[in-house]
């Protein structure tokens with residue numbers, strides 16, 4: 001355990017203002033994830049190599065997982081920013097066409113320039129708007145991708161949409177992954193793929209899900225460890241699967257966050273013999289209560305017992 005902690009030592013918080021909110025607690029010294037063998041294929045020819053990140057490779061693989069041959073392979077990239085993801089997905093054939101959406105005009109301008117310069121002939125449309133608002137109907141969207149912003153904005157966008165996307169790929173900050181999983185299973189989506197990759201000193205988690213209906217067995221599980229760690233990731237990485245190193249880095253980073261939170265509780269510690277251990281697998285305590293009254297998710301502080309419960313699960317997988 002100590003060896004693991006040393007190997008995946010988490011950096012002190014030396015973060016830029018831009019990423020500090022999103023990626024807090026998920027900084028790591030773990031080496032960047034090697035490209036998993038089954039991801040290996042040439043980088044998309046319309047995206048400069050430096051812009052096609054390991055995170056995008058993982059998203060590409062999971063978008064492919066959700067696609068069936070009958071589908072027209074139309075993707076919607078919500079929060080596209082520079083649109084390298086959309087350009088890459090269409091360029092390498094994972095998607096036949098893409099609608100790239102951003103709520104701000106400025107990123108869309110950059111995205112249009114990138115397409116004009118690198119991928120003028122590709123079927124990528126740009127639309128200004130929030131979430132899935134600019135998409136008329138489900139036929140335009142075989143897979144909805146939300147990458148690079150907070151889970152509460154993602155789930156708010158999904159709840160406000162006029163249709164339910166058949167497939168969803170989510171890449172929120174890694175510390176929001178439990179909320180992402182919980183939202184998916186609560187809303188009738190079965191998790192069909194997960195990835196965990198380290199890039200630029202940050203751990204990333206990607207979740208892919210398909211709508212099966214709320215009464216389907218595949219999305220009724222609210223097993224504590226599945227929501228905390230990922231139903232597929234935690235099983236796959238138990239036997240050093242392709243995401244093993246990144247997953248261990250994620251656990252170490254999360255454990256550090258939990259230990260910090262415990263230390264902030266006056267008079268409490270991680271080996272508090274008098275702790276009132278919380279042994280019930282209360283997933284609600286893990287994801288917190290959603291409160292969107294101020295347009296963002298506010299969670300109550302976790303109790304000492306809840307933090308110890310989470311700590312036990314993390315240690316069991318480290």
Ligand SMILES: C[S@@+](CC[C@H](N)C(=O)[O-])C[C@H]1O[C@@H](n2cnc3c(N)ncnc32)[C@H](O)[C@@H]1O
Nearest residue numbers: 079080081102103104107129130131147148149
């Ligand atoms: C950090 S960038 C992520 C870019 C890209 N998806 C990636 O993963 O690298 C986040 C982008 O999401 C956009 N955004 C945030 N909330 C949004 C929403 N509700 N609807 C559409 N775009 C949104 C922001 O304007 C910004 O350009």
